[in-house]
Amino acid sequence: MKKALLIAAALSSFLFAGCSHPMRITNMDNYFTPPSPPRKEVVKLGVTSPNSVDPQNSRYVNAVVDSLQRSGNFEKVIYPYSQSVHDVDIAVDLSVSPHYSGNGSNFLVSWPGFLIFAPAIWGYGYNAEIDTNANITYLKVKNSNQIAIPTKYTFRQAEMDRTWTEIGWLEVSLIPFIGGFAFTQYDPDVTDEFITKVSPNYGPYVAQKIIAAIDQK
Numbered sequence: 001m002k003k004a005l006l007i008a009a010a011l012s013s014f015l016f017a018g019c020s021h022p023m024r025i026t027n028m029d030n031y032f033t034p035p036s037p038p039r040k041e042v043v044k045l046g047v048t049s050p051n052s053v054d055p056q057n058s059r060y061v062n063a064v065v066d067s068l069q070r071s072g073n074f075e076k077v078i079y080p081y082s083q084s085v086h087d088v089d090i091a092v093d094l095s096v097s098p099h100y101s102g103n104g105s106n107f108l109v110s111w112p113g114f115l116i117f118a119p120a121i122w123g124y125g126y127n128a129e130i131d132t133n134a135n136i137t138y139l140k141v142k143n144s145n146q147i148a149i150p151t152k153y154t155f156r157q158a159e160m161d162r163t164w165t166e167i168g169w170l171e172v173s174l175i176p177f178i179g180g181f182a183f184t185q186y187d188p189d190v191t192d193e194f195i196t197k198v199s200p201n202y203g204p205y206v207a208q209k210i211i212a213a214i215d216q217k
Helices: 002-017 057-070 106-110 160-170 174-182 188-216
Strands: 021-025 043-048 074-078 090-102 124-138 143-158
Touching: 021 188, 043 057, 057 074, 057 090, 057 124, 057 188, 090 188, 124 188, 143 188
Parallel strands: 043 074, 043 090
Antiparallel strands: 021 143, 090 124, 124 143
16 A cells, blocks of 8 residues: 555655646747848838737737837937937838637647656647737838738647646546646737747747838839
8 A cells, every 4th residue: 555655655746746838939930030131221110019018919019119229220219209209211000919829639638648748748739819000100101001911820838737637647547638628728928938939030030021011112
């Protein structure tokens, strides 16, 4: 009896020590942005965004602004821009609307995947569709154009608050079976880490799309 308890305790320790999966974005290469030569005409750019007061979505905007500043295409990038305070040549109003979802296959990761510790090995699958819209206004000529920049990232991750169902090993698998239905949904707890991981890829991609739209005008 004592030996069985020791085995159970050791197995439990193993499960909880190794049942998380680090975040991995699986399709960032789709949005890889190589460096491009600076524009011939260097102008001042002002950026506004309705997302500026949103703690999470403002981070997407910050990533784009940072990439615009680093691109070498602008004399100055002002964010947040105010028309009554700042003198710029072009103004960009940037709006970001992300939509997150979980994969239906997450059920199989939980059950019967718990038998081979699938949550810890592969993690749960999620999608992030980021709808980005830029309204570009050329203040000197009183003209404007709008562009839509859709991106869809796929990523995998698992936290302890979901992988604890691996204790199904210690009973009759009812816990991972029920948990499998719940865990097909997106886990909001991973959003902050996702934004941190994706920003160095998303920011340059969106910035380059904005620069290209300005060049074509």
